[in-house]
Amino acid sequence: MIRTCSFLSLITAVAFSLHAQKGYEIQVQIKGLHDTLVILGHHFGNATSIYPDDTARLDKNGKGVFKKKKDLPGGMYVIFLPQKGTYFDIIINHEYRFSVENDTADLFANIKFKNSKENEVFYSYQRFLSAQRNQLNRLNEEYKKTSDPDEKARLRKEMEAIDKKVGATIDSIQKTYPSLFVSKFIKATRNIEVPEPPKGPDGKIDSTFQYRYFRAHYFDNFDISDPRLLRTPLYENKIMTYIEKVIPQIPDSIYPELDKLIEKSRTSPELFRYMLVTLFNYYGKSQIMGFDAVQIYLAEKYYIPEATWSDSSYINKLKDYVKKNKPLIIGAVAPDVRLVVVPSNHFIEAQKDTALRRYPHVGQFVDLHAIKSDYLVLFFWDPECGHCKKAAPQMHALTNKLKQKGVLVLAVGTVFGETGKIKWVDFINQHGLYDWINAWNPYDYEYKIKYNIESTPQIFILDRDKKIQGKRIGPEQVEEIIDMLIKRDEYLKKHPEEKK
Structure with missing residues (x-):
């Protein structure tokens, strides 16, 4: 009986001891500071994002303690000294009871630790x-x-x-x-050592070897699945350098790389959320033409079904965004819409005929996909839009030059009704916009819905198969993109094996 009681007492003592050990207690003593608060915080993703975890008041001898009954996730933390406007780093990882001494005269040279092998090393x-x-x-x-x-x-x-x-x-x-x-x-923190490129059987050096090696081994020293590295200044820079500078900047090449990053982040809910939100926001803010497709990809595959931290109203807005914009990504076949093409002589005659200016039932219905040309520039504009008043003459000035390259310009006036037509006719006559194809649709706004025209001007470049090759650009970019597409077509004619 006595032995049993002793055994039970031992179990109770061990259990109490284990319970008592939960949490952290970090003793600090900082020479040069007294009677003031210091802050314990952690890095999160990058060197500029530091979040507070605890505070401690230093006594007259500069001594204080950070103490709570909960464990801290592993990572790199900081002890911030508000009076000095500076901080020093410490490592926390399973060692929750240790002490640190420092001196404001030189925080790097004078720091000392007890009971923390992590920080000593x-x-x-x-x-x-x-x-x-x-x-x-x-x-x-x-x-x-x-x-x-x-x-x-x-x-x-x-x-x-x-x-x-x-x-x-x-x-x-x-x-x-x-x-x-x-x-x-x-x-x-260690960089990958890239070996010298080997020579092939013909004695030539493989010019792509070093890039391919660097890309394949980029994360050899960096475990992106470890959530502790998220609480360091390194994580975000490592990820962003990879997606911005290492992988090819083409959506079809980007998708599988993002899949790998996201799957490796599933080791912790916090890491998964950080990875998905960081990638989603990056591609959502990108000004690179076509990268909206990447955000749509992330939204459909991951964000909508798995972002449990977002409220239902945001998810519903995101679903609507995907529905409206997915049909308009680069490479997709442009939506076919019916428009009314109005001949140039109508505008000229309407200058002297008030009734003709407002008369909406004029022109010929044309399906967009029925317009034949190597490339078609879709220019949506409104005569009352401030930006359009500048962009429309600029776009029209390119028309004849583009025609010589097999390119037609379809200028769609987004006006409606008799009042809208008067303003449309007057602007065209005032600026002599007769050389492109003038079109509108006074009967319905289906084209606005299908092309998600919420503001003007908007430009889309379509190829002969009516696939979208350019969008959301200014008139000053149109010719450059057309020339690039023509060069690409000429190259593929000579190298048909490289066509997808």
């Missing part, structure tokens, strides 16, 4: 790296000043030796402390 490496960087800077300055080839060779060798020394130190940390987060963090 981190600052030991940082001091080593700082010393190597100073030495490298000195050698670089000497290299710039000397013109002696032998001296330059010697300096290059010394700089290469420093790089190797840093690499060897990182390798040593990985081997000695494989379970520490700081090992993973330091590895994440």
Whole structure:
């Protein structure tokens, strides 16, 4: 019975001890500060986003404590000193009870830790790296000043030796402390070493090898599935560099890369949300023509079905956005609409005939897809729109030049009714806009719905198959895009094997 009681007491004591250990307690002492608040915060995604987690009041001796009954997610945290407007980094990862001492005279040189191997290793490496960087800077300055080839060779060798020394130190940390987060963090800062390109059987160097190698191994040192790296200054820059500068900037090439990133982020709800929102917002704000297709892809595949953090009203708006804009992405067949084409002589005659100016029942119905040309520029405009008053004459000035390249311009006046027609006729006559195809539809606005015309002017470039090749551009960009498309067509005629 006594033994049983002792055993139960032991279980109770262990359980109480485990419960008591939950949470964190970080003792701080900062020389040069007293009777003031300091803030514990964490990095989130990048170097500028720091979010507060806790506060501590320093006493007259500069001592204080951060303490709560909940664990902190692993990552890189900061202790912010409001009085000084600065902070220093600390690593938190399973070591929830440790102490840190520092001195405002030099926060980097004077920092000390107790009971935190993560931070001891981190600052030991940082001091080593700082010393190597100073030495490298000195050698670089000497290299710039000397013109002696032998001296330059010697300096290059010394700089290469420093790089190797840093690499060897990182390798040593990985081997000695494989379970520490700081090992993973330091590895994440390491660049990929790209080997020299091999020669083929014909003796020629593969010019694409280094790019393909770099792209394939880009994340070798950076575990994007680890949510702890999200709480560092590194994560967002690593992701954005990859999608902006490493992968081909073509939607069909971007889609599978985004799938990989998102799937690897599913290790934590917070990481998944961050990844999806970051990518979704980036492509939504992009000014690159055609990248709206990427946002639509992300919306349909991930955001609408899985963004549980968004309210239903936003999701419904997003569904409506996808419905309106998916038919208009680059490469899609443009919606066929029926318009009324009005001949130029009608506008000229209407100058002297008030009844003819307002008369809406004139012209001939034409289906958009029935218009034959190598390329067709769709120009939606309104004579009362401030931007259109400038853009319409600019677009019309290109008409004859574009005709010589097999391009027609279909200028669609978005006016309605007799009053609208009068303004449309007057503007065309005032500016002599007779050389393009003038069209409208006084009977319905189906074309506005299908082309999502919520503002004017709007320009779409269609190829001979009526596939959209350009959109949401200004008149000044039209000829450049047309020339690019013509060159592409000429190239594909010579290399038909490269057609999709």
